Each structure stands twice: as C-alpha cells, then as structure tokens.
Amino acid sequence: MKAKNEPGMTLIVKTITRLTVGLILLYGIYIVSHGHLSPGGGFAGGVIIALSFVHLMLAFGKDVALKKLSMSFAGLLESMGAVMFLSIALLGFMGGYFFLNFFSKKGLPFHLFSAGIIPFCNIAICLKVGAGLFAIFVSLVLLYKTDE
C-alpha cells in the first residue's frame, strides 16, 4: 500500500491521522480553556497540543509537520509563552504583590469567564509547554537523522 519514496507510514495510518489530528488539537484547546474549572490546565493541554503535532510527524514524516509549525517558530512561541507568563505575574504589582490575581479577587465556580488571571496563565503555560515539547521532540528526531 505504501508508495516507495513517500515518507511516513501507510495509507491507513495517514487517513486515521487526518481524521483525528484536528480533534486532538481541539481537545487540547478545550483542556487549556477549562483549566480553571476542571482537571487539566496549561500543562496537560499543552502536552496534548504538542502530541497532535507529534502525531502528524509520526504519520506523515517530519517535513509535513515542520511545514505546519517550524522549529524556529516553536522556539519563538516557547519564549513568548514564558515572557507572557512573567508579564502576567508582573501585572500583579498593580494590586501590590507579585503574582497577585489582580482583577478578580474570587472566582465563581463553574463559570468559564471567571478566575481572573488564571486562564491567561494557563494559555501562557500551554504555549510554553506545547511549543517546548514539540521542539524537544523535533530536535531529538533531527539529532537522530544526522547520525545516519
């Protein structure tokens, strides 16, 4: 079933991947955005988002995945996530303390738009973790390839 010089796995895997990869990405985004209400949050969601790209890379080979999210862009996103997290923490000085939850003293349970800075922190962590994990995976793959 596999064409000779085509990178990646067989047609079955590719078809399934094409169907599922978007869903995995969406699920990751859901976990991130509901991190303050349900189990999960920035780290878990970020890992799932990174896994969707890793999935793409495993099925279609590294070039397809790198076209969607290049290595340098992943590195940039990672640093931006960290800078964003730090600036959210810095904004807490508006209320007088580092890391203060400055625009909502107390969140409402079970409401998506509550909890002040926590959802933003989750998004920042998600960027950092997702891009970071993807970058780690890609750099390990590239290290291995140079060996051959």
Add this chain to the structure above:
Amino acid sequence: MLTYFLCFILFSIGVYCVLRKRNLIKIIIGLGIIEYAGNLFFALIGYRTEGRSPILTQDQAIKNMVDPLPQALVLTAIVIGLAVTALMVAIAIRIYEKYGTFDITKINKLKG
C-alpha cells in the same frame, strides 16, 4: 504502610538499575524509575482512606477529599523529570555520535 515499602523497593530497583547497568539508555530508564518511585510515594502520602479525588463538582459537597497539594507538587516534579530526561537523552545521542557505543565501560576518555 505496605504501599510505602513497595515504593521504597521500587526506588531501590531504580538505584540498582542506575548503578549496575552499562547501557546509557538503561541508566536513563533507571533514573526514570527512581523519579516515578519518588512521585508515587509523594502522591500516596496525600491519600486518605475512602477519600475521593479533589475535584469540585456541581452537586457534591466537599468532604473526605484526598490532599490535593502533593498532587500539584508531583505534577511539578514530573515536569522537572521530563526536562532532565529529555536533556539526558539528547546527551546520550550525542555521545553515541562521538563514541559509537552506548556502553559506559567504553566511554572513558576522562580519567581520575
């Protein structure tokens, strides 16, 4: 109490693996076992008999939850473990490039 001892046995298995194995990858796996034994122990410390998971749900009263703090700490420890493992795997791959082997008895340019 028995579970704690099992954790320590798992920890010692990891230490044995790090000390005794000659393959770099197996050493990294041993470190993973050590980390997981520590994390498991930490998570078990927060357990209460008949406790349920510390998640706030709409229709249940908050009572008899397990301690959520160790779980948060273990999550942090897992992230640290991930970073260490990734770094060490990268170093191991580079070592393989330079020496052409994973055997630590043959990787001996440093001495003393």
Add this chain to the structure above:
Amino acid sequence: MTVVPFFIIVSLGAAFLISVFGKHYKRSSDYLANSACFILLALSLYTLNLICKTPNHILVYRVGGWIPPIGISMVIDCLTPFMLITVNLVAFLIAIYSINYMERYTDKWKFYTLFMLMLAGMNGIIITGDIFNLFVFLEIAAISSYALVAFGTEAEELEASFKYAVMGSVGSSFILLGIAILYSYTSTLNMADMAKAITQKGPAKILPFVSVLFLMGFGLKAALVPFHAWLPDAHPSAPAPISAMLSGVLIKVLGIYALSRIFFNVFGMSQAVSRIFIILAIASMVVGSILAFGQSDIKRLFAYSSISQIGYIVLGLAIGTPLSIMGGLFHLFNHSIFKSLLFLNSGVIEHSIGTRDLKKMSGILYKMPVTGYTTLIGALSICGIPPLGGFWSKLIIIFACIQANHPVLALIAIFVSILTLAYYFKAVTPALFGREDGQDYKSFRKKASWAMNASMIALATLSIISGLMLVPNLGAGLLKDATSVLANGISYANLVFEALK
C-alpha cells in the same frame, strides 16, 4: 519590600528575552545579560541596605498576597543579602568576562540564556522561604548547569555532563523523597512553619532518616567527599566562565547554603548531625588536597582544590560556635572570589597557549603579566598567605576549632593548609616563573581582551582586600549578622512569624 521578587523577575526575564532576541540581534544577548547581572548586583546591595534598616532584620514577602503557611513566601534575613552579594558579584564579573571569551563558541545567546536561568535558580534558592520552591529552583539551576557543562559538545564534555546529570538527578530524587516525608510529618511546606511544627511535635524517629536523605542530596550538590566523584570531571570540562560559576558559587548555593538553611534553621543542629558534618568536612579537606597532588591538568587541579576548600567551609559551619560559623561564611565568600578568579585565569591560559597541561606551561608571569599576577594572587590567597583574604578566613576557622576544644581538628586544618600550599607550589610555580628552553614563547597566540582583564583584576583586588571585611564598621556587621542567623537556629521560625504580623 517590593524589591524582593525582582531577583527572580530580572534574571528569568533576561533569560527569556535573550532567547527571543539573541538569535537575530547578535549583540543584544551581551547587553541584556550584562545589564541584568548589573541590576541584580545593585538590587542585592540595596537589599543589604534595606535589611539593616528594618527592625529584627527580617523581611517576609508574600507572593500573590497569600499569607505564608498557605502561599509561597520569600524571606530576606541577614544571611540572604550576604549570599546574594556573593553570587551576583561573581556572576556580574563572569558575565563581563564571557563577552569576549564565549566568542569562540557558536550560539552565544544559548549560553547566556542558560547562564541567566542558572542565576535565576541560585537567586531563587537564596530568597525562598518554602522548601518545595527551593527544590524547584535547585532543579532549574542544576538542569541548566548540566546543559552548560556539555556546552562545547566535545566527547569529554558530553561524558562529564552525562555523569554529572546522572549523579545530580539521583541526588535530587533523594531531596524530593526527603521533602515528601517531611511534608507527611509536618503537613506544611513553609520552612518557618515546618520548624515550628518540628519543635512542637518533639524529636521523632523520622527526622534522622530525612536528615540522611538531605545530607546525601545536598551533599552531592556540594561535592562533599563520598559524593564528590562528578566534580573533577564536570567542572574542568565546562567553558571557563561556567567552571568559575560552578566552582565559585553553584556548589555553595545548591549545597552549602541549602544544607545550612535546612539543618540550622529548620531542624536545629544536633550533636550527632554536627559530628557527621565534621567527619565529612575532614574527609573532603584531606582527600581533596591529596588527590590534587597528582594532577597535571590546571583546571582539574583547581577542581580538586575546590573539594578541599568546601571541606573548610563545612568544618566551620559544623562546629557551630558563632566564631566558627563566621569563619565558614567568610571562607565561603573568599573561596567564591579566588576560585572563580583562578578558573577565569585558566580560561585565558587555555585560550592563549592552547593547552591545559601544567607541564607544558612556563613563564606565564612574563608573557601575560595580568593573567600571571592575578593567578599568583589567587593561588596565594587560596594557600592562606597572610595579608590576603584566604588567610583570615582559615585563621578564624582554626581559632574557632581551638576555642571549641577541638585541637585535633585545628591541627588537621593547619596540615591541609600546608598541603594546599605544597600542591599549588608544586604545580603553579613552574608554570608562572619557569623559563625553560623548550618553551616556545611565540605560542602565546592571543592575549586576553580588556574586558577579560578588567574582570580578573577586579576579582584579584577583591581577594586582596577581602580581609577588610573583618574590620568593624566596614563589613564585620554584615558577617556578624549573617552568622547570627545561623547561630540562632530554629528561632528563625519565630522571627518569620513576628515579621508577618
């Protein structure tokens, strides 16, 4: 008060900004890293000033506005500015040095990112008041140091880094296990609260076990003797600024500061623990200096002498009288100055002669006067030659031994000091003064740039004048206050809770 978290903000922010801009704008990483180090140094001096003015000499910062046993706290007492100044002073001078030195490596911005991350970890360890937070910062500093040791990606460097990483992460696992057991016993992570809970519950059988776990974990980071095997490989393999950073401050902050904070201020020093510390210290002093004899690699020699000098510091702290603790802390400061100076010098020597083998060097003093004389000053200071800083700290430790009725320890300390003099004399003198015929003077290819020279001269000047810290009205207050924090032991908890009111 608000200044406290900026130690972490500035260093972490610089690390991330360097990783954003450094790739595209070549010089930006230099400017960012050096200005961040300068700001950190200024902040630590400001903190010293601040702490002198506050009553009780303690400040507790509540992160996120949460009250400490619940939230994370950052504690500044008199020991903290002392350590902060030591770390940030050395880091600032090393950052100046590495502007030119790191030119020969590709991707300088990666070096600076890791450097600033390591600095963030160390600053975090010093100011935090929460034991798990201490673990996290310790791991940040440790992981970036594993990566920095392997920065050159040559075979030896990778091997050393792997060895260091394996031993380091086993040590960290011991620390995590210790924290877990301690949490199950005291149900708190705040160090002050923990100290209070331990005193209330009385002595328990679990505490010796936790002490042993921490001793193994932090002792491994500090390279005390049974746990020292990684240091002579890891420190010489790193680039010279990183060797200076690792030997100069990393082992002290990760190992000795964390150990003394936990054992003095949380557990309370007991007779048994202090005896174990003394045994480890003596072992480190003797074994380190004996092993240093056989070395012909200049950086390896310095690494072994680090192990030996760490023994002095731990000896001073372990005896536990105020005078000996003061000697230990003073030696910590002195050692971080002259050992980083010596490692920076070894970097210049390696850079210009192209070898690290002491037997192939001669006449450095005549060909590269700045490097030669600063090496001489560093070596004299580490041997304990009178007017230099190292002499005074060793003298205080030896006096404290006699005062505390440990004449044998004093004799061993003097003996090791003579050994130190002997191996430095044997190894360094021919390299500095020798005028052998076989030496090709044209082999001195490059000389050090002015920035490298400036930082070396600054460190040499500091190691000459650091004896002045003992003069009243100059630095004695700083040392005495820092000593009193450790000497007061577990009354730390009461001070923290009083400061919160």
